[in-house]
Amino acid sequence: MADKWPTNKKMADKLLRMLTFVCENGSVTTLDVMTLLSSSETTTKRHLRLLVELGLLEAKGANKNRTYSVSNELLKLLVGKKK
Secondary structure (H helix, E strand, O other): OOOOOOOOHHHHHHHHHHHHHHHHHOEEOHHHHHHHHOOOHHHHHHHHHHHHHOOOEEEEOOHHHOEEEEOHHHHHHHHHHHO
16 A cells, blocks of 8 residues: 555645545545545546545445445554554
8 A cells, every 4th residue: 555655745645634534524425525625526536546546445336426435444444553
């Protein structure tokens, strides 16, 4: 996972902000994240796709109705940190 995580601090901060937002809301849509970041649809989808590829988010549904939620892998990482 670390080899795909961005080295650019601004991009990494955006991804962390997105993950926090998803954790706080349970599931989100592309529009929710676009609003949060004030970013374009293309940029938002690219960031969401990266988080899915990293195994941190799960995408559900077809393109128009797709929602994103915290993946089981991320939940295991978060729960493991609390022990």
